Amino acid sequence: MNDPAHPDFDEHFRDGFETLLRWRRDVRQFLTDPLPDDLVEHLLDLACLAPSVGNSQPWRFVMVDRPETRAAVRAEVLRANADAAGAQDDQRRAAYQALKLEGLDRAPVQIAVFAVDDPDQGHGLGRRTMPETVAYSAVLAIHTLWLAARAYDIGVGWVSILDPAPVVALLDVPDDWRFIGYLCIGRPAELHEVPELERRGWQDRQSDCRQVLRR
Secondary structure (H helix, E strand, O other), X not given: OOOOOOOXXXXXXXXXXXXXXXXXXXXXXXXXXXXXXXXXXXHHHHHOOOOOHHHOOOEEEEEOOOHHHHHHHXXXXXXXXXXXXXXXXXXXXXXXXXXXXXHHHHOOEEEEEEEEOOOOOOOOOOOOOOOOHHHHHHHHHHHHHHHHHHHOOOEEEEEOOOOHHHHHHHHOOOOOEEEEEEEEEXXXXXXXXXXXXXXXXXXXXXXXXXXXXXX
């Protein structure tokens, strides 16, 4: 029997949800306006509604607030960014270098996301043969946060060009916390349906991105 509180996800809701998916962007350019603390807390609460292997809820969040810590993270990102740019061919290097990492300077909220390798929650269910599902669960929390933020006109940028080891050392977290991602969060300076990488000529979106095999 269905739970009597089960909501009716009607066509109007489904259309709105599809619009949310289409307008979720990896934001790099932010306004510096601060976000209300209660809104940030609410977004993190929504992130924790993400599915997790064995209901383990392995995600952990570190609010990176201190200017000296942010500056140290920024230095690590710029170092990795320079190395990554050098690995591109000449045609792509110009497009790559045009992708600014302004979020590290302007985003009012910065959060490092970790996963606990062997959380007490879940009692090991579902991860004995695939322990990497703990990290996958934390990624799902990031994605849930990303969608929730967009619904509140908040942008999220995932800074992936960095070496995790020095960042983990800077943040001084427990040894069993595995680094998953570094997020910049704030009001977007611009809103576009087309991804920035596509707008800057890095790569067009495939017309059909489904890669489906039938066995």
